[in-house]
Amino acid sequence: MKVVNVKNVAIGEGMTKICVPLVAPTDYDVDYQLRIIAKSEPDMVEFRADMYEKCFDREALMKTLAKIHDKLGQFPIIFTFRTKGEGGCMEATLSQYHDLLIDAIDSGYIDIVDIEYFSDMEIVDEVIAEAHSKGVYVIVSNHDFKTTIPMEQIVDRFKSIIFTGADIAKIAMMPEEGSQVVDMMQAAKELQDSGNQTPLIVISMGEVGVETRTTGEMYGNTISFATAGIPSAPGQISVDALRSQLTMIHHIIAGK
Template sequence: MAQLQPVKIRNITLGTGRPKIAVPITGITEQEIIAQAQTIKQAHPDLIEWRLDYFEEATDSNSVQTTGRALRQVLGDMALLTTFRTHNEGGQLMLNNSQEYQQICQNILANNFTDALDIQLYQEQAIVQALVEQAHQSQTVVIMSNHDFEKTPTAAEIQQRLLAMIALGADVAKIAVMPQSVEDVIMLITATQKTAVIAEKPLITMAMGDLGKVSRIAGEVFGSALTFASVGAASAPGQIPIANLRQELEDLRIK
């Protein structure tokens, strides 16, 4: 069994105790983003995720800098994860190429407003490695991710992807899948548990949609360190309102 190395993101720690709760910001304009941040902050999540791909000026470096710094000021000491989700993994904006994705992520890191950066596993490997190196140089936590909105890979494939993320330098490895059956949910949970036993880094896993809701509340049992809730608009199918999720996590807490 590997020794898990908890990961600190500002004032929270992934990999110990109850799974932490993240809530996404999905505003289109700077005004909407700041307003959502203020509302979400009042719900006291552990972490806020800025879904940059929803922002209408996501490819404008100056706008990202201005909005990111305004968001940082609103959030204060609350941990911030910034994510640009590409269209083929459920994101809102179609990019022209991988280099454009790299430029967006580099701009996020250069402006020093985020505590963690989401980097997708399935970008060009040289780009992934360069972004991981830049993130670590700027003391930014890397949450590497993969999302399948159509199906659930086999348990062996889920495990392989999570371990590949860690091998590429991820501080936290994340996968989200779409179950088509109860068996798919069980497969995701089983793969998470088996990987958590041997992984040295925290994992974030979830099955999406109504079938997968159980995976969002039972992470402490099978080895997922963070779960996503909604305050208003959800960013993925199956997200549970934060007040409900908080109570469900407490009910399942391992004493």
């Protein structure tokens, strides 16, 4: 698998990496979350801009990104605006969404940007091109908080996401039953077995899907999200609990 090296983190190599979302509506909450996340010592940090009430105030957003970079800059920083249709907290026009991602890329304060695959293909192409021109990596993502599509469709969707030129491909879905969790893991395994070189993020959300967060190294999940306070999606567990589980799985795999 191709390894995406960001700062001192090798995504796609070794143990599944732990990413903690910074979920903060106000500047006070940002300051509090910065302290909590720093203590949790994750591998990576995700700033969920859609949960920040001043995200469309460019000056305020740049100050916040600068603060995050100053306090947590030792970790790779992902910038994400999750749209309402994919489980986010705030409505945005396509123009607002495009401009927000471009501003974040051009700020120099982030290392990775998340772009939703189903937003608009012209925007996806433009954001990827701009990010790569500025040395920023790209996660192309898709989220479904209602159901999980069949395994063959998951494989095909991953292939379509990878075809965009994504550095990392992400699909997160809500299982209605345990067999759909298996479908998610099997889809990732099938991609790996067929020679996929792009690091994957594969998540079944909710309590039913916790297994995908903890055993990911076994089937090709390269990043798992954990909470250091407020979760950003159903099923996230604490950093310490996730680290313990991932370490155990890594030792089992290494011992084979």
